[in-house]
Amino acid sequence: MKKLTSLCLAILLVAVMGFGVGCTKKTVEGSGGSGGYSASPLTPIEIAAQTISDGVIYFDFDRYDIKPEYQEMLRQKADLMRQYPSIRVRIEGNCDERGTQEYNLALGERRAKAAYDYLIRLGVSPNQLDMISYGKERPAVMGTGERVWSLNRRDDFRVVAR
Numbered sequence: 001m002k003k004l005t006s007l008c009l010a011i012l013l014v015a016v017m018g019f020g021v022g023c024t025k026k027t028v029e030g031s032g033g034s035g036g037y038s039a040s041p042l043t044p045i046e047i048a049a050q051t052i053s054d055g056v057i058y059f060d061f062d063r064y065d066i067k068p069e070y071q072e073m074l075r076q077k078a079d080l081m082r083q084y085p086s087i088r089v090r091i092e093g094n095c096d097e098r099g100t101q102e103y104n105l106a107l108g109e110r111r112a113k114a115a116y117d118y119l120i121r122l123g124v125s126p127n128q129l130d131m132i133s134y135g136k137e138r139p140a141v142m143g144t145g146e147r148v149w150s151l152n153r154r155d156d157f158r159v160v161a162r
Helices: 002-018 044-054 068-083 101-121 146-152
Strands: 024-026 037-039 088-094 129-135 154-161
Touching (some): 044 154, 068 101, 101 129, 101 154
Parallel strands (some): 088 129
Antiparallel strands (some): 024 037
């Protein structure tokens, strides 16, 4: 029991000491800061890259059409990509676990191509876009059932250069 208590105290001490280490910087009172810790500010292009990467498009079973609820998200991505032409994005098409590998690779490609074509129509340069299909090889959520499958039928957007 004494060994267990010592081990718990050691783990707690390490955890408490770890709280003081991080990626924040201390702002100094009177220097315009709040006197507390604040994260380093992101540059506008970093904010744009994060915004582009954040949104995911989901698809219905065996479909690859862009749903109306994702059109505004794609418009926002397109606006940022036009504003920052050095940003390059890889559109990653994904499927749920059902179907053959070959079928899902083709469906994932059609999903990525649908988003690619939509962004091109919104004025994004083809030089800023790449596509890949992962089929069913990169599920966002593990398991089975419609709820899980619906989260795996998606396009992810990865900023690969900025």
